[in-house]
Amino acid sequence: MDERDLMGIIESILFVSGDPVSARDISQILELDIRKVRKLIKKMIDCFHFERRGLQIIMVNDTYQLATRPEYSQYIEKYIGKKHTQNLTQASLETLAIIAYKQPITKAEIEAIRGVKSDYTINTLISRGFIREVDRMDTPGRPILYGTTEYFLKSFGLSSLDELPPLESK
Amino acid sequence: MSYLVKLEHFEGPLDLLLHLISKAKVQIEDISITEITEQYLETLRLMEQFDIEVASDFLVMAATLLHIKSCLLVPRPKTELPEDQLEETDPRQELIAKLLEYKKFKEAGIKLKKREEYFSRMYYKLPEEKIFMDNQEVLPTNADIEMLQKVFLLLLKNQKNGRESIPIIHKIKRDPITVNEKIGELKKYFSKYTQTTFFQLFTKHTDREGIIITFLALLELLKENFIDVIQHYPFGDIIIKRRA
Numbered sequence: 409m410d411e412r413d414l415m416g417i418i419e420s421i422l423f424v425s426g427d428p429v430s431a432r433d434i435s436q437i438l439e440l441d442i443r444k445v446r447k448l449i450k451k452m453i454d455c456f457h458f459e460r461r462g463l464q465i466i467m468v469n470d471t472y473q474l475a476t477r478p479e480y481s482q483y484i485e486k487y488i489g490k491k492h493t494q495n496l497t498q499a500s501l502e503t504l505a506i507i508a509y510k511q512p513i514t515k516a517e518i519e520a521i522r523g524v525k526s527d528y529t530i531n532t533l534i535s536r537g538f539i540r541e542v543d544r545m546d547t548p549g550r551p552i553l554y555g556t557t558e559y560f561l562k563s564f565g566l567s568s569l570d571e572l573p574p575l576e577s578k
Numbered sequence: 579m580s581y582l583v584k585l586e587h588f589e590g591p592l593d594l595l596l597h598l599i600s601k602a603k604v605q606i607e608d609i610s611i612t613e614i615t616e617q618y619l620e621t622l623r624l625m626e627q628f629d630i631e632v633a634s635d636f637l638v639m640a641a642t643l644l645h646i647k648s649c650l651l652v653p654r655p656k657t658e659l660p661e662d663q664l665e666e667t668d669p670r671q672e673l674i675a676k677l678l679e680y681k682k683f684k685e686a687g688i689k690l691k692k693r694e695e696y697f698s699r700m701y702y703k704l705p706e707e708k709i710f711m712d713n714q715e716v717l718p719t720n721a722d723i724e725m726l727q728k729v730f731l732l733l734l735k736n737q738k739n740g741r742e743s744i745p746i747i748h749k750i751k752r753d754p755i756t757v758n759e760k761i762g763e764l765k766k767y768f769s770k771y772t773q774t775t776f777f778q779l780f781t782k783h784t785d786r787e788g789i790i791i792t793f794l795a796l797l798e799l800l801k802e803n804f805i806d807v808i809q810h811y812p813f814g815d816i817i818i819k820r821r822a
Binding site: 423424425426427466473474475476477478481484491493496498499501502503504505506508509521522523524525562563564565566573575576 | 589590591592593633635639676679680682683684685686687688689690691693694696697698699700701702703704705706
């Protein structure tokens with residue numbers, strides 16, 4: 409099997425899966441070294457972009473998924489109608505930003521930065537699946553520590569937390 | 579004539595302060611506490627005029643601002659420390675640090691919003707149905723006749739079950755005997771006998787629940803001052819005596 413076959417197989421697996429597939433699973437199916445798999449997918453990602461294909465491969469924490477290209481969304485929406493999405497409020501966004509950059513973080517620490525109570529916002533973010541309780545702090549009261557989810561990464565087009573845009577100090 | 583005043587919505591006192599600072603076109607580091615405090619209080623007054631409930635966080639900040647302002651006004655007492663060891667403490671420092679920190683995340687939030695808007699315009703496909711057997715995924719590559727047969731039998735079984743009862747209902751077993759019933763039983767026992775031991779209360783067939791329920795019943799009886807218990811050493815048998 410040459411590379412084209414391998415890439416074809418990976419593409420068809422991603423299509424069938426629909427959900428993200430881990431590099432490990434793909435390497436097991438293809439009986440191929442995981443590093444080789446990552447390299448192949450990287451090549452596919454570039455190739456999909458270069459050819460401006462309608463589909464792209466997105467990468468989140470070493471898992472891969474087929475998705476349509478956001479640039480073409482208006483045409484998709486002409487066909488299937490607009491996705492109903494609820495916009496995130498400024499309160500949600502700044503809270504989410506604090507959690508994303510400073511995780512794991514307690515509610516008290518979030519509130520210290522925002523200067524306002526944040527229970528409601530935190531609950532909204534949990535119910536929308538962007539954050540979750542990751543641990544408890546080893547201090548009196550064992551406060552909950554919050555962190556972001558994989559869904560957060562996917563929704564914001566991030567492969568990993570390292571890809572968060574750098575915080576500007578001024 | 580009526581005015582239409584648009585009062586912006588602020589996430590909190592820090593948000594409001596940032597707004598006032600940007601309106602004054604000064605750097606956060608160079609804020610004049612006197613001016614900003616005045617404007618801040620003015621905004622709060624406006625909010626009250628419009629019947630907007632001012633959250634306590636805003637009031638705390640107002641107090642903080644006034645405190646800083648007073649610190650700046652009051653001449654500082656002379657300290658005996660030499661000049662170079664005197665810490666240059668600007669009472670504004672803490673507030674400025676907080677504002678800078680908050681601003682960082684507020685801006686990061688705006689950046690995130692743009693990303694989310696862009697990436698929410700992606701569409702995904704639903705996964706194909708996967709077939710599981712004994713929690714192990716069956717891929718065509720490792721299927722043989724035996725496996726096919728198993729899958730087939732499983733399908734038949736599922737179908738048969740499916741017709742009879744679709745949802746799987748977990749039954750919660752009732753305790754074979756309740757604590758109250760056990761108490762009654764024990765009282766009856768003690769109407770005949772005056773003494774027994776904990777171990778004697780069980781047969782070989784008493785299960786864990788039975789032991790727990792008996793123990794709870796004994797605790798209850800002890801509380802009612804119906805019995806006395808004596809245990810000579812830890813984990814040893816417990817002598818149970820009826821109270822006279």
